Amino acid sequence: MDKKELNVAIVGATGAVGSKILEKLVARKFPAKSIKMLASKRSAGTEIVVDGQKYIVEETVPESFEGVDIAFFSAGGSISKKFASEAVKRGAVVIDNTSAFRMDEGIPLVVPEVNPHELKNHKGIIANPNCSTIQMVTALHAVKEKFGINRIIVSTYQAVSGAGAEAIHELGTQSLQFEERADIEAEILPSASASKHYPIAFNAIPQIDLFDESGYTLEELKMMNETKKIFSDDKIAVTATCVRLPVVTGHSESVYIEVDSEDVTVEAIRAAMATTTGVVVQDDPSSQSYPMPLYAEGKDEVFVGRIRKDPAHPSGFHMWIVADNLLKGAALNSVQIAEELIK
Amino acid sequence: MDKKELNVAIVGATGAVGSKILEKLVARKFPAKSIKMLASKRSAGTEIVVDGQKYIVEETVPESFEGVDIAFFSAGGSISKKFASEAVKRGAVVIDNTSAFRMDEGIPLVVPEVNPHELKNHKGIIANPNCSTIQMVTALHAVKEKFGINRIIVSTYQAVSGAGAEAIHELGTQSLQFEERADIEAEILPSASASKHYPIAFNAIPQIDLFDESGYTLEELKMMNETKKIFSDDKIAVTATCVRLPVVTGHSESVYIEVDSEDVTVEAIRAAMATTTGVVVQDDPSSQSYPMPLYAEGKDEVFVGRIRKDPAHPSGFHMWIVADNLLKGAALNSVQIAEELIK
Known part of the structure; x- marks a missing residue:
């Protein structure tokens, strides 16, 4: 243009x-x-x-x-x-x-x-791409470039705003109904087009979008398929569990990866991630510093913390990735x- | 006796x-x-x-x-x-x-x-044992006996009642403060003995108990070590990420396992689990049937759903395990x- x-x-x-x-x-x-x-x-x-x-x-x-x-x-x-x-x-x-x-x-x-x-x-x-995919690939990109990533296992902790303005309203209403011990009305989540609706206030719903015949939800399949397409990598193993939480805005992800080499350190992963514009490594257990959705709301960046090595697998690492799903997502x-x- | x-x-x-x-x-x-x-x-x-x-x-x-x-x-x-x-x-x-x-x-x-x-x-x-360990090993026991499990990667979604009566009170107070747009007071979570406290209402905190020098929290290490001891299996690879949610009672877990054989089916896993007294398989995507913490509160059983095969790994399976953390936990x-x- x-x-x-x-x-x-x-x-x-x-x-x-x-x-x-x-x-x-x-x-x-x-x-x-x-x-x-x-x-x-x-x-x-x-x-x-x-x-x-x-x-x-x-x-x-x-x-x-x-x-x-x-x-x-x-x-x-x-x-x-x-x-x-x-x-x-x-x-x-x-x-x-x-x-x-x-x-x-x-x-x-x-x-x-x-x-x-x-x-x-x-x-x-x-x-x-899908909101939960964007924040994950943004955070992992530099690690993949530098060390190679051959496997991703992710469990998400997703905010209701990903389901639109009506879902935000529903969480607010249900939270008050819950505190007043009134009947809880559920009409939107887990998906407006699903046959059954469940309360999200003070709950966790392991369904986002509809189910496919494989037993995965469409949201899970989006994360699995879009990640391969964005990374231009058909061989990377990606599998996901997507869960909706009583959080207004800010998706969190517990991400487990296996890198291609066995001698990668946590420090090297942190350093690689910090080279990506828009990625903020917020990772200091000694000062209880880690990302949380309540603090990511309204921010442009993707925040990463809780980076640590799996003691049971030489190339396995955990991390916790958080971003505003309406903004970067x-x-x-x-x-x-x-x-x-x-x- | x-x-x-x-x-x-x-x-x-x-x-x-x-x-x-x-x-x-x-x-x-x-x-x-x-x-x-x-x-x-x-x-x-x-x-x-x-x-x-x-x-x-x-x-x-x-x-x-x-x-x-x-x-x-x-x-x-x-x-x-x-x-x-x-x-x-x-x-x-x-x-x-x-x-x-x-x-x-x-x-x-x-x-x-x-x-x-x-x-x-x-x-x-x-x-x-620790609450999050109990429900996981109860659900997995029969699968381990029948097919062998060599690896567990778990991400938890834990309720505040696991941190005691004061934490339940804190979630209630903060939820009202949030709806009334008042200042949020945090004094208990993530751990009464931690130096910093964060709001749990409409948030997710990736810290339960204190940190160890390894970068894991004590809660995560409990799940990793206790699982090996209960299963009398030093070789099983177990690694965990523990997260606190704005849920009153009922811990949920996104559990990924690798079994010893490559020809195990989802149906065989469901059938094995159902043989354990106290384990309820609640797993039918077509009717949106899966466990949720809001419905597990007050129940004695351990509920399991979302059981599905990892398309990227021949012996990998996901599942979603929920139980009342104050009861079976x-x-x-x-x-x-x-x-x-x-x-």
């Missing part, structure tokens, strides 16, 4: 991620001539104010994308499938935050710190992709 | 576990002639009523154990170290729920479903040890 100032559109403008994309574009002074806020017909007319500037939400129709240079999509896979090609047809580059195209051949799946070179191959659509990564595109 | 009716003492009578031991003794009709409730001087005189029967708490002194046949200890390691030998000297068998003697040579560390035979070797003190297991002793 060689324009100095760009026309931008955000589809899903009223959602948890859409509003963060707008905030990040403004805060990072993205060279936008105009920002069009698009959503469903129901939300049309809604006013959004960021940094003193007012934005009026419009209904998404194919013609919305006339003259648009970059369109961010974050309104669910079905909306992306319906409108992304309309945007591309009109000359826009689509940065899609849903799972609609991520695993499609020829669609770059990009984390700018890890595989920015994939961007040059795009044909109009660029996919933004979604909105920030999308905006970084746009920044990389116009470099 | 060949007496028909026994004199029982509970040290730590006013604690989260002590009160559950009393409830379980009464509910399971343990043949107790008398139950003496012992605690610190400060709690002496407190009245506890269970099933219409009133118990008055007395201060623990060496003479408290005169005539006692079985003494349950659950008042912290220092109290066990101070009084367990006094109880044994007076002829009592001590069932100790603290970590004071667990790894001592010659002290049986017992989960009745797994290694009841170790009880015959006791010399007065029997150790009750503590009070119930202690009472079961006593029942086994008088069989």
Whole structure:
């Protein structure tokens, strides 16, 4: 892209991620001539104010994308499938935050710190990976480059904001119902489209998204498949367990890796990680320093701590990776992709 | 023990576990002639009523154990170290729920479903394992017997009640402070004896108990070492990450195992687990059936679900193990040890 100032559109403008994309574009002074806020017909007319500037939400129709240079999509896979090609047809580059195209051949799946070179191959659509995948590959990238990683076993501790604004509201309501000993109402989690719903307040639900016939959830399969694609490594063994927690924002991950060599130290892992821009090693047991989701909320960085060697395996290491799932896990990564595109 | 009716003492009578031991003794009709409730001087005189029967708490002194046949200890390691030998000297068998003697040579560390035979070797003190260890070894025992397990990698999701009644109170207070946007006060977790305290409400803290110089926490080392001792298997590779969650009661565990053979199926693992008394396999993705801590609270059983094969490793399996940490994780297991002793 060689324009100095760009026309931008955000589809899903009223959602948890859409509003963060707008905030990040403004805060990072993205060279936008105009920002069009698009959503469903129901939300049309809604006013959004960021940094003193007012934005009026419009209904998404194919013609919305006339003259648009970059369109961010974050309104669910079905909306992306319906409108992304309309945007591309009109000359826009689509940065899609849903799972609609991520695993499609020829669609770059990009984390700018890890595989920015994939961007040059795009044909109009660029996919933004799943939130829990992004923070993990960002943290592991330098370790993989330097020492090789042949195996990842991850258990996640995911915040409700990953399921959208309604899930945040549900956790708040249930927490009060719980304290007042009232009946707990569950209508959203573990997934709005699932048949059964369970309370998330003071609970842990080992289901994120729907189940596949393999017994894994779609969220787990996203982590397993997207990691291989982003790392361009079909041979790396990745397996995941994804769990939803009563945390508002901030995904945490207990990650176990096996590196290619047996003489790697914890210090070497820490040093490698710290070379990645945006990765903060917060790892000092003696001062109880380690990442926690409550402190990662609102931050751009990926935080890593609890790095330690498995005494029972010569090349095994544990770590604890935390990031704001709405920022590096979604909105920030999308905006970084746009920044990389116009470099 | 060949007496028909026994004199029982509970040290730590006013604690989260002590009160559950009393409830379980009464509910399971343990043949107790008398139950003496012992605690610190400060709690002496407190009245506890269970099933219409009133118990008055007395201060623990060496003479408290005169005539006692079985003494349950659950008042912290220092109290066990101070009084367990006094109880044994007076002829009592001590069932100790603290970590004071667990790894001592010659002290049986017992989960009745797994290694009841170790009880015959006791010399007065029997150790009750750590809560997160008990539920894991109970669930895995039959799989290990039938197929062999050579490796365990576990990430825990632990409830605050494991840190005692004060931690339960702290979670409740912080949840309200959070909803009212008041300042959050943290004084107990991650560990009352740690220098720093962090909020647990709407957070996840990757520290349970204090750190050892290895970078592991004592809770993680307990799981690693106690599992080997209970399974009488020095060669099994066990490594753990322990995390505290805003859950009142019910520990969950994301457990990854490698079995000795490559042709084991998920169905065979489920079938093996179901043969252990007290283990409930709750595992049907098609009906969203899996264990959750909110539903395990108050239950005696260990629940297992999300059992699935690692597509990247021929003998690797994931599972999700949940139990009430105050019952099977503590009070119930202690009472079961006593029942086994008088069989």
